[in-house]
Amino acid sequence: MAYSDHTAAHGDHEHRPSGIWRWLSTTNHKDIGTLYLVFSCVMFFVGGLMAMLIRMELLKPGLQFFDPSLFNSLTTVHALAMIFGAVMPAWVGLANWMIPMQIGAPDMALPRMNNFSFWILPFAFMLLLSTFFIPGGAPAGGWTLYPPLVLQGGNSLPLAIFAIHLMGASSIMGAINVIVTIMNMRAPGMTLLRMPLFVWTWLITAYLLIAVMPVLAGAVTMLLTDHFFGTSFFSASGGGDPVMFQHIFWFFGHPEVYILILPAFGVVSEIIPTFSRKPLFGYSAMVYATASIAFLSFIVWAHHMFTVGMPLAAELFFMLSTMLIAIPTGVKVFNWCATMWRGSLSFEPPMLFALSFLFLFTIGGFSGLMLAMAPADFQYQDTYFVVAHFHYVLVPGSIFAIMGGVYYWLPKWTGHMYNMTLAKWHFWLSTIFVNVLFFPQHFLGLAGMPRRIPDYATQFADWNRVSSLGGFAFGLSQVLFPIIIIQCVRGGEKATNQVWESAHGLEWELPSPAPYHSWQDAPTLATIEHGAEHGNTM
Amino acid sequence: MTKYLGRLAIALLSLIAPAAHAEWALNMPKGITAVSRSVYGLHMLAFWICVWIGVFVFGWMIYSIVAFRHSKGAVADAKLVHNTKAEIIWTTIPVIILIGLAVPATKTLIETDDASNSQLTIRVTGYQWKWGYEYVGTGVSLLSTLDEKSNAARQLGSGIDPFTVEHYLLNVDHPLIVPAGTKVRLLITAQDVIHSWWLPVLAIKKDAIPGFVNEAWFTIDAGTVGTYRGQCAELCGRDHGFMPIVVEVKSKDDFDTWIKTQQAANAAAAAAAAPPAAAPAAAPAKAG
Numbered sequence: 001m002a003y004s005d006h007t008a009a010h011g012d013h014e015h016r017p018s019g020i021w022r023w024l025s026t027t028n029h030k031d032i033g034t035l036y037l038v039f040s041c042v043m044f045f046v047g048g049l050m051a052m053l054i055r056m057e058l059l060k061p062g063l064q065f066f067d068p069s070l071f072n073s074l075t076t077v078h079a080l081a082m083i084f085g086a087v088m089p090a091w092v093g094l095a096n097w098m099i100p101m102q103i104g105a106p107d108m109a110l111p112r113m114n115n116f117s118f119w120i121l122p123f124a125f126m127l128l129l130s131t132f133f134i135p136g137g138a139p140a141g142g143w144t145l146y147p148p149l150v151l152q153g154g155n156s157l158p159l160a161i162f163a164i165h166l167m168g169a170s171s172i173m174g175a176i177n178v179i180v181t182i183m184n185m186r187a188p189g190m191t192l193l194r195m196p197l198f199v200w201t202w203l204i205t206a207y208l209l210i211a212v213m214p215v216l217a218g219a220v221t222m223l224l225t226d227h228f229f230g231t232s233f234f235s236a237s238g239g240g241d242p243v244m245f246q247h248i249f250w251f252f253g254h255p256e257v258y259i260l261i262l263p264a265f266g267v268v269s270e271i272i273p274t275f276s277r278k279p280l281f282g283y284s285a286m287v288y289a290t291a292s293i294a295f296l297s298f299i300v301w302a303h304h305m306f307t308v309g310m311p312l313a314a315e316l317f318f319m320l321s322t323m324l325i326a327i328p329t330g331v332k333v334f335n336w337c338a339t340m341w342r343g344s345l346s347f348e349p350p351m352l353f354a355l356s357f358l359f360l361f362t363i364g365g366f367s368g369l370m371l372a373m374a375p376a377d378f379q380y381q382d383t384y385f386v387v388a389h390f391h392y393v394l395v396p397g398s399i400f401a402i403m404g405g406v407y408y409w410l411p412k413w414t415g416h417m418y419n420m421t422l423a424k425w426h427f428w429l430s431t432i433f434v435n436v437l438f439f440p441q442h443f444l445g446l447a448g449m450p451r452r453i454p455d456y457a458t459q460f461a462d463w464n465r466v467s468s469l470g471g472f473a474f475g476l477s478q479v480l481f482p483i484i485i486i487q488c489v490r491g492g493e494k495a496t497n498q499v500w501e502s503a504h505g506l507e508w509e510l511p512s513p514a515p516y517h518s519w520q521d522a523p524t525l526a527t528i529e530h531g532a533e534h535g536n537t538m
Numbered sequence: 539m540t541k542y543l544g545r546l547a548i549a550l551l552s553l554i555a556p557a558a559h560a561e562w563a564l565n566m567p568k569g570i571t572a573v574s575r576s577v578y579g580l581h582m583l584a585f586w587i588c589v590w591i592g593v594f595v596f597g598w599m600i601y602s603i604v605a606f607r608h609s610k611g612a613v614a615d616a617k618l619v620h621n622t623k624a625e626i627i628w629t630t631i632p633v634i635i636l637i638g639l640a641v642p643a644t645k646t647l648i649e650t651d652d653a654s655n656s657q658l659t660i661r662v663t664g665y666q667w668k669w670g671y672e673y674v675g676t677g678v679s680l681l682s683t684l685d686e687k688s689n690a691a692r693q694l695g696s697g698i699d700p701f702t703v704e705h706y707l708l709n710v711d712h713p714l715i716v717p718a719g720t721k722v723r724l725l726i727t728a729q730d731v732i733h734s735w736w737l738p739v740l741a742i743k744k745d746a747i748p749g750f751v752n753e754a755w756f757t758i759d760a761g762t763v764g765t766y767r768g769q770c771a772e773l774c775g776r777d778h779g780f781m782p783i784v785v786e787v788k789s790k791d792d793f794d795t796w797i798k799t800q801q802a803a804n805a806a807a808a809a810a811a812a813p814p815a816a817a818p819a820a821a822p823a824k825a826g
Contacts, residue, residue, distance in 0.1 A: 061700040061701070061706065061707075062691065062692065062696070062698075062699070062700045063692060063693065063694040063695070063696075064694075064695075065694075066694075067694060067776075068776045068777060068778075068779065068780075069776045072773070072775075072776065072778075140775075140776075141773065141775075142773045146732060146772075146773075148730065148731045148732070148748060149731040149732065149773065149774060149775055152731070152775065235749075236747075236748050236749020236750065237748075237749065241749075242732060242747055242748065242749065242750075243747060243750065276606075276614065277608065277614040277616075278614040278615065278616055278618065278619075279616060279619045280619070281618065281619055281620070281621075282619070282620060282625060283619070285625060307734060307743045307744055307745050307771075308745045308747070308752075309744060309745060309747070309750065309752035309753070312647065312648065312651045315647055315651075316644060316647060319640075319643060319644075319647065320640060320644075323636050323639065323640060324636070326632055326636060327629060327632050327633060327636070330628065330629075330632045331625070331628065331629060333595060334595075334624075334625075334628040337595065337598045337599055337602065338618070338621070338624065340599070340602040340603070340606065341598075341602055341606070341618065342606060342614065342615040342618055343602070343606050343612070343614045343615070344606060344607075344608040344612040344613055344614040345602065345603060345606050345607055345608055345612070346607070346608040346609065355599070355603070358599060359596065359599065362592070362595060362596075363592075366588035366591070366592065367588075369584065369588060369639075370581065370584045370585065370588065373580060373584060373639065373643040374643065374647050375576070375577045375580055375643060375646040375647050375649075375650055375741070376577055376580050376581045376584060376643070378577065378650070378741055378742065378743045379566055379577060379581065379738060379741055379743065381734075381743055381771065382734060382736075382743070382771040382772055382773075383771070443562075443563060443564045443565075446563075446564065446565050446566040447561070447563035447564070447565070447566070448566070448567075448738045448768065448769070450736070450769050450770070450771045450779070451773075452773045452778060452779075453769075453778060453779030454779055455692055455700075455707065455779050455780075456707065456779070457705070457706055457707045457708045457767075458700055458701050458706050459561040459563060460561075461561075461701075462561060462562050463562070463563075502614075
């Protein structure tokens with residue numbers, strides 16, 4: 001607490017340009033965090049609009065609105081926008097805001113690169129989204145970009161690939177920045193095993209990013225040379241191998257899905273202890289479980305390709321290694337349950353979203369376990385069962401954790417409390433309708449509906465109608481989210497430094513709103529221990 | 539005005555009220571082969587295991603949410619941060635459950651892999667957007683495309699109600715005919731891009747990849763006859779949703795008759811197409 005007066009004095013010495021130039025030239029971790037989060041929110045609505053259009057077409061059998069090619073473009077770009085535009089930038093935004101505050105650092109280690117890595121993104125997405133308006137339309141081969149189909153793509157192919165290169169470069173820079181910050185800028189006394197779980201999960205995520213984004217860049221570059229420079233990496237007629245692309249893609253793609261979910265584990269591990277008024281159960285087990293999941297993510301990739309015709313030994317290996325992931329994931333879920341056990345629970349919006357995450361991510365985990373079993377996967381692969389599975393882990397998984405994190409830290413960022421009633425409405429509408437939207441898709445997949453089709457046989461009509469109506473309601477209820485945030489930025493009840501009664505960690509030792517430069521003087525050991533006493537016991 | 543309101547009401551009602559063709563299907567078919575039944579069994583085993591884990595985990599969460607409420611005066615036990623015994627238990631039990639799942643999964647997987655001793659081989663080729671089938675060694679082959687009625691109804695703004703089309707999008711002009719009670723091997727490949735041949739009742743989904751030949755096999759229960767439907771399961775371009783797979787299962791005898799009819803028809807067609815001058819020239823060679 002000795003900190004606050006000191007910062008207030010510093011607050012007067014903030015030299016920053018005003019207006020648009022502040023945002024273009026900023027090297028401040030909070031400004032860049034805000035930029036990332038705003039960008040992510042915009043892309044969430046862009047990707048969401050595409051989802052609404054997809055569900056509109058699928059409301060009834062028969063083609064109502066779109067040519068099948070446009071439908072394929074919508075599913076392809078929806079995925080790219082949500083993964084690379086909404087979820088990943090949201091995590092980088094939260095990392096920018098929170099990591100320096102949580103480890104007692106004044107800013108990120110590489111502030112100029114931080115600015116650069118953000119400002120690449122809007123251009124990358126302008127390129128990608130502009131393909132909707134060029135002759136031949138946007139990429140329509142699925143976000144997985146499988147050749148030879150993707151090579152039929154025409155003019156959109158090089159634009160989409162260049163956009164993916166830019167997104168990859170941005171992610172790698174963001175990851176380097178996170179690693180360098182965590183490794184070098186922790187306050188004295190903030191040992192690795194005292195770090196909050198969000199910092200831990202992000203550290204591991206950053207290593208995953210550095211390991212796999214170049215692999216994706218390599219794969220799409222080979223597509224580019226196959227298309228324009230006469231190589232035959234993936235063309236069987238030239239001696240290449242179309243399946244090799246899938247191996248390379250999923251060697252990136254599987255760690256990528258953990259890049260989307262590991263920081264969510266971190267956020268939930270911060271929220272549940274706070275609102276259970278109890279330290280996190282099994283802190284070090286959580287760290288090791290995260291590291292094991294990250295390791296396993298590199299040796300399970302071909303479970304995305306069980307139907308591709310691999311030898312029996314390979315199918316067995318990837319089936320068994322995939323099933324192993326259930327163990328560290330189970331440890332995490334049990335630890336969260338044990339954190340609530342004999343706690344003193346209250347249900348503010350961040351906790352509500354964390355609980356929803358806990359229930360619904362577990363359902364996604366169950367379908368994941370079923371999908372791991374290769375013979376059963378022959379039935380599930382490329383059906384709506386898979387669509388239901390990955391939307392359960394990504395929407396009520398990653399996205400609910402992001403929303404929970406925003407509701408958790410928003411008072412710290414703005415200095416105001418937000419409208420709790422409206423936030424609870426946002427929670428209940430989201431939680432109810434996300435299930436109406438995605439749960440019936442399990443049934444559709446089992447009944448035999450393939451994914452990525454614009455029209456379907458009439459026996460799939462009933463559940464598709466339910467799913468679409470749930471989708472519209474879910475999409476509409478998301479409008480509450482920016483409304484609540486804008487209201488909170490503009491004003492509201494003054495937030496205390498600790499904000500939540502039982503919040504512990506260095507960010508809660510700072511004033512609300514947090515000063516422009518977080519910890520210009522490193523926190524004292526006493527402050528760190530005060531922050532950590534409820535966090536972990538190491 | 540009332541007319542439009544009435545129409546709107548009907549449109550809304552048609553969304554809410556179950557359609558005449560309501561199916562509300564929830565689960566996968568058990569199928570018509572021993573393998574498909576063991577896949578179904580595996581699926582149900584995994585499902586019930588998930589249900590029981592869910593009852594336990596969700597019960598635990600719900601109990602905590604109900605019993606340990608701050609608003610009801612619950613006091614947190616801040617010392618409860620570690621319990622080695624509990625942690626060993628909840629690591630070990632999942633391992634045992636996973637082994638219980640892995641053993642039958644491995645067995646079924648090995649079963650699906652053994653295509654030896656097949657009695658009939660069919661080459662399946664995926665095209666944008668139809669399927670080609672060739673009965674290897676018989677000279678019989680056919681192309682299988684979406685039927686006319688579905689194709690007319692599925693056009694953008696066709697105005698044809700899909701519910702009036704029988705087997706909308708799941709019907710073809712020439713179905714694949716296969717015999718029951720016979721071990722059939724499929725050699726699956728593609729001409730242009732990757733497709734995937736999927737027939738749920740066989741629990742077979744195998745990618746058709748240009749330049750690769752994948753293998754799958756099935757033995758349909760003897761005594762089964764009927765028509766079974768599936769779809770291409772790998773995005774293959776604009777009309778990916780419009781290249782169904784229809785398999786008609788015949789008894790072994792009916793199948794043999796069918797093959798012979800096809801061969802005879804092929805021979806007749808070849809004879810009709812051959813130039814007249816060639817016929818006498820061939821005759822002495824046969825006689826000799």
